[in-house]
Every structure is written in structure tokens, then in C-alpha cells.
Amino acid sequence: MPTVAAQRNDRTKNRTRCLVGGALAVGVVVFGATTTAPALADPVAAPATAADAVQRLMDLSRESEQLNQQALGAQSDLDAKLAALATADTQAALAADALDAAKAEIKKFQPAIDRAATSALLTSRSNQLSSLLAADSPQQLLDQMSIVDLLGSRTNRQVAQYKQASDAAAVAETAARTAADAARAASTAADALRTDLESKRAALQGSIAGVIAAWGQLSAGDRSALAGTPFPPGFDRDTLLRGLVPGSGTSALAAGLTRIGAPYVWGAVGPDQFDCSGLVQWAFKQVGKSVPRTSQQQASFGTPVAEKDLQPGDVVFFYPEISHVGIYAGNGLMLHASTFGVPVQVAPMGSTPFNSARRF
Incomplete structure (x- = not known):
């Protein structure tokens, strides 16, 4: 043999x-x-x-x-998913902070917008007519109309800033929601891979x-x-x-x-x-x-x-x-x-x- x-x-x-x-x-x-x-x-x-x-x-x-x-392979994939989870968590936290900052910006402009909404300054034509009727001289008329224009311009800037803050808040809210969803998905994927890895390790042993x-x-x-x-x-x-x-x-x-x-x-x-x-x-x-x-x-x-x-x-x-x-x-x-x-x-x-x- x-x-x-x-x-x-x-x-x-x-x-x-x-x-x-x-x-x-x-x-x-x-x-x-x-x-x-x-x-x-x-x-x-x-x-x-x-x-x-x-x-x-x-x-x-x-x-x-x-x-x-x-x-x-399962370990390698789990490591990648855990890294993705950490990144998603960080992005979600940053997005939430950005949303809070955007809301605070809106809150800062809100009182001015509320006052402007009830103010006659929002109707510049009637203000200018009032100035014309109340003026004692052409120079006084010009001075009063300049003040009206100044106040109107200031209000317009506040309205524009308020709108900009509102738009930023909407973007931040969408980003925060997306980041939170990504973090949850990454966590679910990591949990599934962790279970798969444990099974493969048991078979390997x-x-x-x-x-x-x-x-x-x-x-x-x-x-x-x-x-x-x-x-x-x-x-x-x-x-x-x-x-x-x-x-x-x-x-x-x-x-x-x-x-x-x-x-x-x-x-x-x-x-x-x-x-x-x-x-x-x-x-x-x-x-x-x-x-x-x-x-x-x-x-x-x-x-x-x-x-x-x-x-x-x-x-x-x-x-x-x-x-x-x-x-x-x-x-x-x-x-x-x-x-x-x-x-x-x-x-x-x-x-x-x-x-x-x-x-x-």
C-alpha cells in the first residue's frame, strides 16, 4: 500500500x-x-x-x-456601517443645531414683523398723502416724505431678513429630518450586520x-x-x-x-x-x-x-x-x-x- x-x-x-x-x-x-x-x-x-x-x-x-x-467580510462590513452610523449621528446633531439657530433668527425678527403688519408704514401711499396734507411748506413736505421712506425701507429690510431666516429654517428642518432618517437607517443596518457576524463567528468556531x-x-x-x-x-x-x-x-x-x-x-x-x-x-x-x-x-x-x-x-x-x-x-x-x-x-x-x- x-x-x-x-x-x-x-x-x-x-x-x-x-x-x-x-x-x-x-x-x-x-x-x-x-x-x-x-x-x-x-x-x-x-x-x-x-x-x-x-x-x-x-x-x-x-x-x-x-x-x-x-x-x-461581515466584520469588515460592520465596521463600515458603524463608521457610517457615527457620521450620520454627527450630521444629525449638526443639522439639529442649525435648525435651532434658524428658529432663533426667526424669533429675533418676529416682533418687528408683527408691528409692521399693523403699522400704517406698510402703506406708503397713504403715508405720503398724509404728509402732503399736513405740510406747511414744500421743504417740510420733503422732510416728512424722507422720514416715511426711511421707515418704509427699514421695514422692508426687516421683512427681507425675516423671509431669509424663514427660508433657512425650512432648509435646516429638511436637512435635520434627512440626517435623522439616515442615522436610524445606519443603526438598523449595523444591528443586522452585528447579528450576521455573530452567526458567522459561531459557525467558524x-x-x-x-x-x-x-x-x-x-x-x-x-x-x-x-x-x-x-x-x-x-x-x-x-x-x-x-x-x-x-x-x-x-x-x-x-x-x-x-x-x-x-x-x-x-x-x-x-x-x-x-x-x-x-x-x-x-x-x-x-x-x-x-x-x-x-x-x-x-x-x-x-x-x-x-x-x-x-x-x-x-x-x-x-x-x-x-x-x-x-x-x-x-x-x-x-x-x-x-x-x-x-x-x-x-x-x-x-x-x-x-x-x-x-x-x-
Whole structure:
């Protein structure tokens, strides 16, 4: 009977060798979209053979990475909604203050408007006629009419100011109502996402427990074979990194290679433990580049690169849902954080379903 390691190598011709992780590696989940958690494999029943035990671990690891993706996506969306809620609350408070100020302005002009409404000054023609009848001389007539005009002009200004204040109050009231509605909507959306996140985290914890249980059923030899080696045969790190450009993808690869052997931990971002997208984010941060947290977000960052044009330091993505990511290391190899029990390593990427690549 072939060894477990040999059986595993045969299987990788058709599916993943690296138990692709990316565990908590996530893209943006649009609020309102539904995601279906994968049906979990049964981690309890004892495997019939060592090969079955390895396969079960692979299946559970794949399931956990999908759940991790969903959990990180829900967290990312919740963070965005909470930020939107804070902004909406601030805008609502500012709008309410503006409405109060506009009402106070109206109140300031109201007495003058009330007096003007009952004053004969609002009828300048009758006032001017009265001046004409009461004047003793042409000069007195001119003086009285100037006073009437002055009083009328002052009233007109007050009326105009009152109208301006009223218009401002109407605008402020509409803005306040809109801002309050936005704040309520943001709060409702955040509450829904919080509930969704709690559900996904619960499913993730169950999946992680299954992975750990399946790992415990492996023999020491199977665990060692599964973990593999830090570098494949013939890999020459010094030659690969010769002539690297500071701040480039190659220098990010160099930074990532210093993490060889670090354990895989769901949701970890370094510096001593990682998930797949956490390793990529950490490596590029070391060379001054801020990249998104999740694999799906990272798949929209930088510029696209065709698989045939890959260069060391490019970022490579896998699976239809982009649940795994690594850094291309040349010759069909990638640096990546694989999954539980498999430390950060350089491994062939040909057995993992390629999705796309980007150059950061």
C-alpha cells in the first residue's frame, strides 16, 4: 500500500496540496446579500484509513476558510456601517443645531414683523398723502416724505431678513429630518450586520473545532508529511532576491520570506503568526505599502497581471471565491500561509485553482 505521503502527492494533481487557508481572509460582503455557509464535514466519525484522515482534515480546512472569509467580510462590513452610523449621528446633531439657530433668527425678527403688519408704514401711499396734507411748506413736505421712506425701507429690510431666516429654517428642518432618517437607517443596518457576524463567528468556531479534532486523529508521521518543508527542492532564496528593488513586490516577498516557519492562525496578521491575507498585508507593510486586509479586497488592489506574466513579488489569488492568497516566488512557486498545522512556507501553486493576480 502506498505511503500516506505518496497518496497525498497523487491527490494534489487534482486538488489542493496546501490546504489553502486564508482562513479569515475575506472580501467585502455587500449588506443585504446572503451567503450560505458550506455544509460541514463530520469530524467525529473515526476515519477508516490514514488517507481518509488526511482527506477529512483537508475538507474541514477548506470549509473553515470559507467560513472565515464570511466572518471577516461581515466584520469588515460592520465596521463600515458603524463608521457610517457615527457620521450620520454627527450630521444629525449638526443639522439639529442649525435648525435651532434658524428658529432663533426667526424669533429675533418676529416682533418687528408683527408691528409692521399693523403699522400704517406698510402703506406708503397713504403715508405720503398724509404728509402732503399736513405740510406747511414744500421743504417740510420733503422732510416728512424722507422720514416715511426711511421707515418704509427699514421695514422692508426687516421683512427681507425675516423671509431669509424663514427660508433657512425650512432648509435646516429638511436637512435635520434627512440626517435623522439616515442615522436610524445606519443603526438598523449595523444591528443586522452585528447579528450576521455573530452567526458567522459561531459557525467558524464550530468549524475550527472540527479541524483541530481531525488534526488530532492524524499520526505524527502524517502531520509531518502534511506540514511539508519550508522550501521545495532547488529553491534558492538568495538568487531569487538578487537585485530586488526597494519598496517593490520583490522586497515585500523578501520581507515575507523572513516569516518562514511561522504558524498559521485564523485571523492572525503577524508578526509571529498569520493567515494567508494577513501574511500578504504584513509583508507589504514592511516596504511601506498599505494594502487591504482580506483576500477579496486585495484582489481589487493594484493592477491586474496575467498568469503568464507573473513576476516574483506579484500577489496571486486562488479559488472562485478568492478565499486564498499568496506572493509569487517564481518558477510556479508561492510564499503563503496555508492552513492549521502547516507553517508559512514556499510551495508549488499549480495544484491550487488559480483565480487571478495583481501587482502592488
